[in-house]
Amino acid sequence: MKDTLLTLLQQALTQLQQEGMLPEDFQPQLVLERTRDPAHGDFASNLAMLSAKVAKRNPREVAQAIVQALPAHPQVTKVEIAGPGFINFFISDSALTEVVGRILQQGAAFGRSDLGAGQKMQVEFVSANPTGPLHVGHGRGAAYGASVAALLDAVGFDIEREYYVNDAGRQMNILAASLWLRYLQACGETLVFPSNAYKGDYVQTYAQSLHARVGDQYRHASAAVFKEIPADEPQGGDKEAHIDALIARAQTLLGAEAYQEIFNLGLNAILQDIQQDLSEFRVTYENWFSELSLSTSGAIQTALDKLTSGGHTYQAEGALWFRSTAFGDDKDRCLVRDNGISTYFASDVAYLDHKLQRGFAKVLYVFGADHHGYIPRLQAACQALGHDLARLDFRLVQFAILYRGQERVQMSTRSGSFVTLRELRDDVGTDAARYYYVMRKADQHMDFDLELAKSQSKDNPVYYIQYAHARVCSVLRKLEASERLSALDTQQGLAHLTALESEYEKNLFSALNHYPEVLTRAAFAYEPHQIANYLQELASDFHTYYNAVKVLDEDAQVRNARLCLSLAVRQVLANGLSLIGVEAPEEM
């Protein structure tokens, strides 16, 4: 319908240009908007206002001319000029109601499209270090990334979801050392746990199960472990030096093989936990990409060679640098340290190169807001590697600031004081958590009061939407149980939709017509919150309708028409909810 109207407008525009009212070279972007107010019709165009200046007439005069030049169309019942010069289009009832039949026929496919034309696209999100369980901060990125991926899939992109596993580097060694020290405690050794080690309970849990399995096999006397180790911070030393020395000591005492086993034990246990956690949160991935694999496969070296042969690196102070400032970054970035070890950023460059070589038309990074500083350097690397910058997209997810009532909850993985995603799910449920996370724009700061989410979970808007869905199911059950009312006759219902003329029903037809556009817009803007808002409005329209009008009317034609409309609403609610990972219950 929208396309039809745009064509009509273009024809009118062309005619006015031929008549000389508008210059031949005037090519405004034709805009057709859904109106907010039904009094303004179904669609509105601002073409006359845009043209007023070049036409040297006032907007309403131009609008008059456009309307006169507009070809007639059977489904356009009225065209009005309103306000400062809007052209309002009124669409025929049959054009609005036919959507119901389309929805019932297409089912779960309604709203989906092939605008993405099957192009390969990657969405990388969460990618939290596997050094501990996911916390509520990761939850927002998980819910957002999964929803964006679902949206892009729905508009026809070939989506690959990926989690970048930071399984290399110092943090993982700190985890391994933490695990070993906890294991030693489980063996009965007495020691002071380092201030900079991972203190979470989960480390002790893994350590105890390790001890239960292997006994004292990896045990060393506490005195030997801490012999000549530099002092920890509480003792006036340097906590970083302290933990690094303990890592080195673990490697020496255990030997490479045993150290690796403990390292892998920690990594695998946590990774498995994260995978299960996300899966229960209805967040799944096609790929779990190992950072470690980049160095073992030689990808890092290859990427560095590419940068160097392109003339984008230089040696300074014994280290290898990337001249990212040549591409607008604040400062150049170190790739290989003076001790010969490549930096985390070198892995990032190799990973980026690897991604872009995998044939994705577009690669989307979903970052926590604290990573915004990475964008310029990754964009610099993208260009230096010879890739098209347009293939790279970034979205930042602001933190959810946690409160327990009035008190702000401080979050720190290292200290072990955080609210886990799992706790949140147990508290408020997956549906409410998924919905709550994406109902706000991702770049908007969000306050998340745990007490409120828990104590007032019944007031969570997600139930409002689910309830609308359940209500339709309930009406159907009622019909089936009825001995007096005839069974649903879809054909008859569809044939009498235009008999539904209340404001409530018109609002619903209109809302249902919007859905495909909302989905498209939300997908290309990476904004799942638009789906959440739309569903809230659709549910609201339905609840209003439900309270005002009896669906199970005595008149079979009216009843079947209303049932068809209700079924269409239910279908669209279910389609939208599935995009944001929320279930559509049949009863509540």
Place this chain on the structure above:
RNA sequence: GCGCCCAUAGCUCAACCGGACAGAGCAACGGCCUUCUAAGCCGUGGGUUGCAGGUUCGAGUCCUGCUGGGCGCGCCA
């Protein structure tokens, strides 16, 4: 100090490419269950869109400068 993000009703937030009277929910107040689920509906009150300029037919939206908040600025990961 430099950079990125943000500021809308008492609170949490919407507002499609710059459009019509800035909208919801919560909180407050008043109504609606012998009738398809009251996790619902209807009604009332609530605003100088942080401040000051600018761009234009038109600005919450774009530009500049301020104020206030978040985050980032390692040969850490």
